[in-house]
Amino acid sequence: MLMTADDYRDSLRAYAPRVFVDGERVESVADDPRLSPGINGVGVTYDFAHRAEHAHLMTAVEATSGKTVNRMLHIDGSAQDLLNKLEAVRLVCKVSGCAQRYLSHDALNGLFQATRRTDHTHGTDYHQRFLAYLHDVQDRDLTLGVAxxxxxxDRSKRPGQQANPDVYVRIKERRADGIVISGTKAIxxxxxxxHEFLVMPCRTHAPEDSDYAVCCAVPIDADGVTIVARPAGRPGEAAAKFSARYGQSTGVVIFDDVFVPHDRVFLAGETEEGGFLTTSYAHHHRQSCIGARAGFGDLLIGAGALMIEANGLDPDRHGHIREAMVDLITITESFFACGVASSVYCVDDPARSVMPDPVFANIGKLLLATKIYDMHKLAHYVSGGLIVALPGPDEDHNPETQASLAAVLAGREDIPAERRLEVSRFIEDLTASHQGGWxxxxxxxGGGSxxxxxxxxxxxYPLAEKTDLVDQLLDRGIYDQGQRVSRQPGRCCVRGCEAPRRITGEAAE
Ligand SMILES: Cc1cc2nc3c(=O)[nH]c(=O)nc-3n(C[C@H](O)[C@H](O)[C@H](O)COP(=O)(O)OP(=O)(O)OC[C@H]3O[C@@H](n4cnc5c(N)ncnc54)[C@H](O)[C@@H]3O)c2cc1C
Structure with missing residues (x-):
């Protein structure tokens, strides 16, 4: 069953998690205004799956069950699936800033590969367990958090060397019917x-730290789980229309002797495969991050163009303004193109799924990670200082100032002052507020430093292919003009090259 955003919000009422926000216990997650922007963001992924025009992106047929599922829970079977997922993430993020649920997709895909691989090496039955879990999650159209x-x-020490063992999640006890885990996932x-957390290892653990190589599914209200979170977006802030509606909460999740039955355990001590799981998840996730931030780029490009227009400027006439916009477009579309390339050149997995090409997925994520600051700068450049200098929204209704402010803060005559101020606040919200910093x-x-x-x-990167290429060119005698006799120094040509003189002592200074 594909839920709507309303169904999703309602479904959260069936859970009773132990959640704290700003030092207070949250009575009902579904009804707390501080969390509402986050629920709205995830909600977009539910509602868009019901829209005919988005169905090809937002839904997909699961190969292992033949059922139609939400794209955010689908296992990718082809390059086209990866492209659709990339587009889907861009779509939902350009509406919500960050729709968050793509993390569920990324973890499920990483696990699909890793459980198959672990079974192959260790003769375990994780893949069957995982498939049963996957189908249940898809049937109930859940949203999974990635823990x-x-x-x-202390970053210089391995998990087993830490003074406090709870800084990493680990298996504390192995029982006949399951495992008991403890520790902390920080973000x-x-x-x-x-609805649930997928607990996963964040690195390849050494064999002596095998209890830390654990992966399992835990409902958010399982006994022993505590969530200490911050509000999502900028709830209740009148100046932040967008982030008051859409945002993201993050939580510290503390697992204190949480029992997990075997059918929800997908890795329990296999360190090598734990490393593979971390990496394959990362490749999927970094490709999704590309789609998400391209959606953010769409918002900045649109807002920048509107601000330029409201200021009365024409990019066709003003080269420096046009150049800034072209830079913003180039950054956004160049990392998105890496997402496209990582789909097209995807890697087949023996589990019968595909993974984005690691090189392009990582280059795209690296580009957006570092260029995000330039994206903010470019939006600031074309907009001017008003985005942080504008009086607050209460002034819009002050009878003593409203009319005169509207008269002088308008730009182009045919664009109402109100529109210019709205766009200003939108750009401030996305780039110069605490949400902009977020x-x-x-x-x-996000997705790794x-x-x-x-x-x-x-x-x-296939470096050896490149060295072979040049080696072959050299071997074909590309430089010897037919006179090359040997590759040995001193005998490489008819004249015989001499070793260069080493410069030492005073001569070198
Ligand atoms: C908004 C947001 C949402 C996120 N959502 C999730 C989520 O849903 N699930 C999830 O699991 N994670 C999530 N993350 C976490 C994200 O994956 C991490 O922030 C990232 O992996 C970096 O880890 P860290 O924050 O612990 O920083 P650190 O690991 O402390 O890194 C800080 C710096 O120190 C360097 N460093 C760290 N360790 C070493 C070392 N041993 N040697 C040398 N250099 C080192 C790093 O390269 C980096 O430059 C989220 C992060 C953000 C900001």
Missing amino acids: MTDAKG VTGAPYM YSVISLH PEAMKREIWRN
Whole structure:
């Protein structure tokens, strides 16, 4: 059954999670205004699946069941699936800023691959367990939070070396009917308003830390789970029309002796495969991040163009304004193009699914992570200072100032002052408020810090192909003009090259 946004909000009432926001216990997640922007954001992924014009992007047929499911829960079977998912994420994020639910997709796809691989190596039955879980999640159209990033403590130490063992989630006890986990996941998107958490390892663990290589599904109101979260977006702020409606809460999730039955355990000590799970999830997730931030780029491009228009400027006549807009477009579409390339050049997995090409997925994510600051700058550049200098929205209704402010703060004659001020506040909200800072940091660190992407690019790039290419050119004698006799130094040509003189001592200074 595909839920609507209203159904989704209602479905949260069936859960009784232990949630704190701003130091207070939340009585009803579905009804707390501080969490509403986050629920609205996820809600877009539900409502859009019911719209005929979006059905090809927002729904898909699951190969293992033949059922139509929400795209955010679908296992990708082809390059076209990856392209559709990328487009779908862009679509829902350009409406909501960040629709969050694509994390469910990314974790399910990582697990689909990793459980198959673990069974193949260890003779376990994780893949069958996972398939049963996947179909249940799809049938109930759930939203899953990804509890991967551990609190980690002292970053120079492995989990087993930490003074406080609870800075990483680990298996504390193995029972006949399941496992008991404890520890802390520090940053979980949408934690209070998920249905379940997928607990996953955030790195490859050493064999002596095998209890930390754990993956399982935990309902958000399981005994022993506490969520300490921050409000989603900018609820109740009159100056932030967009972020008062759409935003994202993140939560610290504490697992305190939480029992997980075997049918919900998908990894329990297999360290190598835990590393594979982390990485495959990361490739899927980084590709999704590309779609999400391209949607954010769409918002900035649209708002920038409207602000230029309201200011009475024509980009066709003013080269510096046009150039800034072209830069903004180029950044957005260049990382999106990496998302497209990572779909087209996808990797087939023995589990019969596909994974985005790691090099392009990581380059795209790295680009957006670092270029997000330029995107903000370009939006500021074309807009002017009013975006942070504008008096608050209460002034719009002050009979003593409203008329005179509207008269002097208008730009182009045929565009009402009110429209110019709305666009100003929209740009402030997305780029210069605490929410604007949030968009920077999620772009930089969400899905892993830039160093993680650089490592994956280096690890996966076919460098040997390039050295072979040049080797072959050299072997074909491209430089010897037919006189090359040997590759050995001193005998490489008829004259014989001499080793260069080493410059030492004073001569080198
Ligand atoms: C808004 C937001 C939403 C997020 N949502 C989720 C989510 O839903 N689920 C989830 O699991 N995670 C989520 N994350 C977490 C994200 O994946 C992490 O922020 C990211 O992996 C970096 O980890 P960290 O924040 O612990 O920073 P750190 O790991 O502390 O990194 C900080 C810096 O230190 C460097 N560093 C760290 N360790 C070492 C080391 N041993 N040696 C050398 N350098 C090191 C890093 O390269 C980086 O530059 C989210 C993050 C944000 C900002």
